[in-house]
Amino acid sequence: MTTQAPPLLRVNRVSKWFGEIVGCRNVSFDLHPGEILGVVGESGSGKTTLLRCLSGKLEPTSGGAEFLSKRHGPVDIFQLGEQDRRRLQREEWGFVHQNPRDGLRMRVSGGANVAEPLMSLGGRHYGQMRRATTDWLERVELDISRVDHKPRNFSGGMQQRIQIARNLIHQPRLVFMDEPTGGLDVSVQARLLDLLRELVRDLQLSAIIVTHDMGVARLMADRLLVMKNGDVVETGLTDQVLDDAQHPYTQLLVSSVLQL
Amino acid sequence: MTKKLERPMIKVEGLTKRFTLHQHGGARIGVFGGLDLEVKKGECVVLAGASGMGKSTLIRCVYGNYLTSGGSVKILHDGAEVDLAGATPQTILDIRRRTMGYVSQFLRVIPRVSTLQLVMEPLLENGVSAEEAEARARAMLASLKLPEAHWSLPPATFSGGEQQRVNIARSFVREYPILLLDEPTASLDAANRGIVVDLIKAALAKGSAMIGIFHDESVREAAATRFFEIESYKTAA
Amino acid sequence: MSVQPTAQAELTAPLYNFAYLDEQTKRMIRRTILKAIAIPGYQVPFGSREMPVPYGWGTGGIQVTASIIGRSDVFKCIDQGADDTTNAVSIRRFFAKIAEVAVTESTAEATIIQTRHRIPEKDLQEGQVMVFQVPQPEPLRGLEPRETETRAMHAYEEYGLQYVSLYESVSAYRRIAATASYPVIVDERYLMSPSPIPKFDNPKLHMSPALMLFGAGREKRIYAVPPYTRVRSLDFEDYPFETQRWDDVCALCGAEESYLDEVVLDDQGNRMFVCSDSNHCGERRAEGHVGPMADHALAGATS
Numbered sequence A: 001m002t003t004q005a006p007p008l009l010r011v012n013r014v015s016k017w018f019g020e021i022v023g024c025r026n027v028s029f030d031l032h033p034g035e036i037l038g039v040v041g042e043s044g045s046g047k048t049t050l051l052r053c054l055s056g057k058l059e060p061t062s063g064g065a066e067f068l069s070k071r072h073g074p075v076d077i078f079q080l081g082e083q084d085r086r087r088l089q090r091e092e093w094g095f096v097h098q099n100p101r102d103g104l105r106m107r108v109s110g111g112a113n114v115a116e117p118l119m120s121l122g123g124r125h126y127g128q129m130r131r132a133t134t135d136w137l138e139r140v141e142l143d144i145s146r147v148d149h150k151p152r153n154f155s156g157g158m159q160q161r162i163q164i165a166r167n168l169i170h171q172p173r174l175v176f177m178d179e180p181t182g183g184l185d186v187s188v189q190a191r192l193l194d195l196l197r198e199l200v201r202d203l204q205l206s207a208i209i210v211t212h213d214m215g216v217a218r219l220m221a222d223r224l225l226v227m228k229n230g231d232v233v234e235t236g237l238t239d240q241v242l243d244d245a246q247h248p249y250t251q252l253l254v255s256s257v258l259q260l
Numbered sequence B: 001m002t003k004k005l006e007r008p009m010i011k012v013e014g015l016t017k018r019f020t021l022h023q024h025g026g027a028r029i030g031v032f033g034g035l036d037l038e039v040k041k042g043e044c045v046v047l048a049g050a051s052g053m054g055k056s057t058l059i060r061c062v063y064g065n066y067l068t069s070g071g072s073v074k075i076l077h078d079g080a081e082v083d084l085a086g087a088t089p090q091t092i093l094d095i096r097r098r099t100m101g102y103v104s105q106f107l108r109v110i111p112r113v114s115t116l117q118l119v120m121e122p123l124l125e126n127g128v129s130a131e132e133a134e135a136r137a138r139a140m141l142a143s144l145k146l147p148e149a150h151w152s153l154p155p156a157t158f159s160g161g162e163q164q165r166v167n168i169a170r171s172f173v174r175e176y177p178i179l180l181l182d183e184p185t186a187s188l189d190a191a192n193r194g195i196v197v198d199l200i201k202a203a204l205a206k207g208s209a210m211i212g213i214f215h216d217e218s219v220r221e222a223a224a225t226r227f228f229e230i231e232s233y234k235t236a237a
Numbered sequence C: 001m002s003v004q005p006t007a008q009a010e011l012t013a014p015l016y017n018f019a020y021l022d023e024q025t026k027r028m029i030r031r032t033i034l035k036a037i038a039i040p041g042y043q044v045p046f047g048s049r050e051m052p053v054p055y056g057w058g059t060g061g062i063q064v065t066a067s068i069i070g071r072s073d074v075f076k077c078i079d080q081g082a083d084d085t086t087n088a089v090s091i092r093r094f095f096a097k098i099a100e101v102a103v104t105e106s107t108a109e110a111t112i113i114q115t116r117h118r119i120p121e122k123d124l125q126e127g128q129v130m131v132f133q134v135p136q137p138e139p140l141r142g143l144e145p146r147e148t149e150t151r152a153m154h155a156y157e158e159y160g161l162q163y164v165s166l167y168e169s170v171s172a173y174r175r176i177a178a179t180a181s182y183p184v185i186v187d188e189r190y191l192m193s194p195s196p197i198p199k200f201d202n203p204k205l206h207m208s209p210a211l212m213l214f215g216a217g218r219e220k221r222i223y224a225v226p227p228y229t230r231v232r233s234l235d236f237e238d239y240p241f242e243t244q245r246w247d248d249v250c251a252l253c254g255a256e257e258s259y260l261d262e263v264v265l266d267d268q269g270n271r272m273f274v275c276s277d278s279n280h281c282g283e284r285r286a287e288g289h290v291g292p293m294a295d296h297a298l299a300g301a302t303s
């Protein structure tokens, strides 16, 4: 079924240089509807840089990325004007940051954080938005009696749940996640990953997940992109890349993890 | 005439597989080379050969879990032969979803999903109604004699044999046109092994094509429609 | 004053220019004001000057007034609704001195009305100018601290965030509780803070015949609502905008539809409500309107 559908995102030779420092270099891939792509690689390999470029937060030095937008049809993300790009980010994408503080408004309540995307898309009926918010908080398994508390009163795992709800409530087609479970302790991380996995499948989302954790990659991703020093050194089905790694660097990455 | 028309479900031609261990100075391990194998509907080809000979590797190559180093692995999918060597990841995932199941010795546990739900999943993914999926999943778990009290629990805390039965249920409930079995009975007792043999025979009768690896002599004899000796394709480095 | 100002200037080397600001600064501020009028509700940056009063005394409003005032103007200044508070009196004296203009407490007589918190109750007329002293011009600031981001939001008309504050309010109080600095959309385009007037006065901005100028000294912004411009207060479909209402009438003049201040009379919890607009209240009493406590001592004090 997914074989016929055109790609949601076509990335073509995206490079980003910070002066002499390479962020990422000549990255190309297609992302299909409903597909989850994992981006793995060691610290400094360019994962975040790539994600920031593709999500329109950072202008690449060269390259193109064509997104199949609901509003515009196929558009090159980097050619869009700022206004259209911001609208695309608001309407069709989500971005889950590693640190919830970067993805939440710490001055407003958890509930309002979740409801904001609805208001940004023109929601003007309080009661309807309140209901949608409560539904979503239940979906991410947060105690809804605390919906009006400020995020700083929540634990890291709870903040991350709020951030996830905030990024899914408007039913985006593509979600970018940068180490979504990075700063959390292991048991919290496992539950959150389970939840994410369920949501992504249920909503038929496409997602790009950056992680340096091979276990996270195995659980979440259909396909992997392995990065080293800004280059993609290997791609393939997740289980194939992890079980039969071809590139020396991938073999090193896989072997340094005890149990997958 | 009819024989000619019946295309094999699996067609392995000139398959070569070797591993390059970059962690060990680029050492190359040749597993097999120039391997040919065809599997038709209703056939269960049992792989024979000593430990380390490459039985699991062959099955993994057929599943697309391992890349091939040479030759081709063609799968009959939607009435067309697809060579895994050149197939996109999306195509391979689609083949796995609809055409080809794989039962390994170990269940990859997804912590929060109940056993019943796990067994229903392959059916739901293929558009079977929730009602029918549940009925079939229940029947499958019952036939594998997994106590009903376990069905609502995630299998994380199950014994090895119980987990393996969940794994088997998941793959057999779907009635895949192709099934790859890598020691699915390894941690089962004799009674349960017998049940699995019955499942295999029922699936073959319905036209499944299988490649299997079985340690247990009795299972091997009962399940196999033919044996395949892998040793003759053994390659040096 | 029969001597020509220029001649006098040459003779006595004055301590300050007409209306305190130098001509170049006034020109710069007038250009800013013109731009603000041309783009209703848009915050135009300007080079705010040091004034001889502390910030918070309305340096933004004073600079705006100083730039537009001429000798024929009649100047009124109110703090809350009153003409006789220390602040209002000082600013009025300031302009009387440095611009030699006539001053008044009468809303109808004034050509320029500088204000801190209120819009007078009496309907404004064409030709009148309201000058607001604004402490915080950016309505989104409390929600989004980054200036680059709020600027982009204005540029692209992304005002969903402002509704977040209303959402918070309804969640906490079951109604939109904000009473002052209640955000509005000007001419269906720019989000604007009518800071810091009570929301009671928001409807007076809508299609007003007068020109409304807003000056923020510390934040260095000027914005405007030209005469006869649409001004809409934000709200939700199920929580529509409402102004404050009082069960009482003005104790002194009996006004039913004016903004009332509560005055505590003693330790026993006795209190009275009186018009915040002292000029309005006085005029009503002069016309013979009588409130339930018209004989109270305060009546003398505020008339």
Ligand SMILES: Nc1ncnc2c1ncn2[C@@H]1O[C@H](COP(=O)(O)OP(=O)(O)OP(=O)(O)O)[C@@H](O)[C@H]1O
Residues within 6 Å of the ligand: A018, A021, A022, A023, A024, A041, A042, A043, A044, A045, A046, A047, A048, A049, A050, A212
């Ligand atoms: N704004 C910047 N200016 C200069 N160099 C940068 C900038 N952002 C990233 N880099 C450099 O680009 C390279 C890639 O960084 P990036 O953040 O993409 O790595 P990463 O793969 O996400 O690493 P980690 O796993 O540690 O988050 C690094 O060498 C980094 O120092």
Ligand SMILES: Nc1ncnc2c1ncn2[C@@H]1O[C@H](COP(=O)(O)OP(=O)(O)OP(=O)(O)O)[C@@H](O)[C@H]1O
Residues within 6 Å of the ligand: A243, A244, B019, B029, B031, B049, B050, B051, B052, B053, B054, B055, B056, B057, B058
């Ligand atoms: N991912 C891998 N990387 C490197 N070498 C591998 C990998 N998988 C298998 N091999 C090697 O390939 C050879 C065949 O292994 P395989 O697991 O296929 O044997 P087998 O016939 O299934 O043995 P057993 O009966 O013990 O399961 C072995 O030498 C093994 O070490």
Ligand SMILES: [Mg+2]
Residues within 6 Å of the ligand: A047, A048, A049, A178
């Ligand atoms: Mg990073």
Ligand SMILES: [Mg+2]
Residues within 6 Å of the ligand: B055, B056, B057
């Ligand atoms: Mg094996």
